[in-house]
Amino acid sequence: MTTPCIITVAITGSVPTKADNPAVPVTVSEQVESTHAAFEAGASLAHLHVRNDDGSTTSDPDRFARLIEGIRAHCPGMIVQVSTGGRSGTGEERGGMIPLKPDMASLSTGSCNFPTRVYENAPTFIDWLAERMKAHAVKPEIEIFDLAMLFKAVDMAGDGRIVAPLHVQFVMGVKNAVPVDRETFEFYVRTLRRLAPDATWTGAGIGRHQLTLHHWSLELGGHLRT
Amino acid sequence: MTTPCIITVAITGSVPTKADNPAVPVTVSEQVESTHAAFEAGASLAHLHVRNDDGSTTSDPDRFARLIEGIRAHCPGMIVQVSTGGRSGTGEERGGMIPLKPDMASLSTGSCNFPTRVYENAPTFIDWLAERMKAHAVKPEIEIFDLAMLFKAVDMAGDGRIVAPLHVQFVMGVKNAVPVDRETFEFYVRTLRRLAPDATWTGAGIGRHQLTLHHWSLELGGHLRT
Ligand SMILES: [Zn+2]
Ligand SMILES: [Zn+2]
Ligand SMILES: [Zn+2]
Ligand SMILES: [Zn+2]
Numbered sequence: 001m002t003t004p005c006i007i008t009v010a011i012t013g014s015v016p017t018k019a020d021n022p023a024v025p026v027t028v029s030e031q032v033e034s035t036h037a038a039f040e041a042g043a044s045l046a047h048l049h050v051r052n053d054d055g056s057t058t059s060d061p062d063r064f065a066r067l068i069e070g071i072r073a074h075c076p077g078m079i080v081q082v083s084t085g086g087r088s089g090t091g092e093e094r095g096g097m098i099p100l101k102p103d104m105a106s107l108s109t110g111s112c113n114f115p116t117r118v119y120e121n122a123p124t125f126i127d128w129l130a131e132r133m134k135a136h137a138v139k140p141e142i143e144i145f146d147l148a149m150l151f152k153a154v155d156m157a158g159d160g161r162i163v164a165p166l167h168v169q170f171v172m173g174v175k176n177a178v179p180v181d182r183e184t185f186e187f188y189v190r191t192l193r194r195l196a197p198d199a200t201w202t203g204a205g206i207g208r209h210q211l212t213l214h215h216w217s218l219e220l221g222g223h224l225r226t
Numbered sequence: 227m228t229t230p231c232i233i234t235v236a237i238t239g240s241v242p243t244k245a246d247n248p249a250v251p252v253t254v255s256e257q258v259e260s261t262h263a264a265f266e267a268g269a270s271l272a273h274l275h276v277r278n279d280d281g282s283t284t285s286d287p288d289r290f291a292r293l294i295e296g297i298r299a300h301c302p303g304m305i306v307q308v309s310t311g312g313r314s315g316t317g318e319e320r321g322g323m324i325p326l327k328p329d330m331a332s333l334s335t336g337s338c339n340f341p342t343r344v345y346e347n348a349p350t351f352i353d354w355l356a357e358r359m360k361a362h363a364v365k366p367e368i369e370i371f372d373l374a375m376l377f378k379a380v381d382m383a384g385d386g387r388i389v390a391p392l393h394v395q396f397v398m399g400v401k402n403a404v405p406v407d408r409e410t411f412e413f414y415v416r417t418l419r420r421l422a423p424d425a426t427w428t429g430a431g432i433g434r435h436q437l438t439l440h441h442w443s444l445e446l447g448g449h450l451r452t
Contacts, residue, residue, distance in 0.1 A: 147373040176336065
């Protein structure tokens, strides 16, 4: 049995700025352009963050609206996934773009440490964000930075807070969260199969670890993200 | 090769109050008395929280000082371990009792969700608390509520922030953190053996899960906590 492979492009993360790399697309038109190039090259899913004009991160729904509209116009059929990650705001503004009805949105089902801070997703916030996604028929991509987030997502799918089947992404290599570790990756996949056999999944490595996780995901039967 | 078994007693947790259970020892003299009873019954390590007179949690160093003094007087040779857990304060007051030089203190090497909130241990706070323990020759018991905390502890032992060998406690069954799961428990033990072969460890289950973790720890060769 084979599952079609989904090639994802994350054109703009939440961390790099033009000062780090002048090629990072920051404005909405730059983002649409580089998403379109990836679409032409075969990417079928775009993972989206937005920035202010000065390059700082934001969750501004207007920027998201223009970006989604641009991608829908230029990349027909491409899956549009928005980030609700904590770097782009605190509290409920992180879910302000959900009513735009992107195809998918990221959802972290727990808290953990990041390089210099706590990545906070309190239990009530997770429930609020999941409910908003359910209300707007947005499919969550569960971002797993640590093991408890996997158990929590399975729980939420079990009682209907998240519409099953789960789609999860195992993220490795963020300092102070779970590192790039093959045994752990295999344990993640094994545990997901045990607890949510109908779930789909992918692996994501941060920075120089992208290719490693890409290869591990292919080997173990997951979907891809580039 | 066998390792002697350490029977631990946690006479007063951070959650239950006299309203839940009138038998919970709250005052310092009640705590000394019930620790002494456990000591007579064979417990060799006391894990300590302190309370205010109204039963609310605190990290007050004066209370800790009286409790430690009482136990040292009545239970000669017993290992005294203090809790630096987040329920009893926020920020640096959580380490205010370290200069009292208890034998051990708990140290959580990461953040995760607890039943109704984020259990926050920011990277800088962890370093601060570990350094304070090192300066006062207090042995940390690493409290592992999620997998990333294990990797972080190994890192810190590797660069000397924690004095090796590590002693860790795998805590299972706190809602929203890692639940009681046998496969995960075995993975924890296997991973610790792979990354820190000289480490010692124990398992702890919350509430009704105490006996389960107790038995799993015995089976897999860990130390005990009751
Ligand atoms: Zn694939
Ligand atoms: Zn992202
Ligand atoms: Zn033992
Ligand atoms: Zn405790």
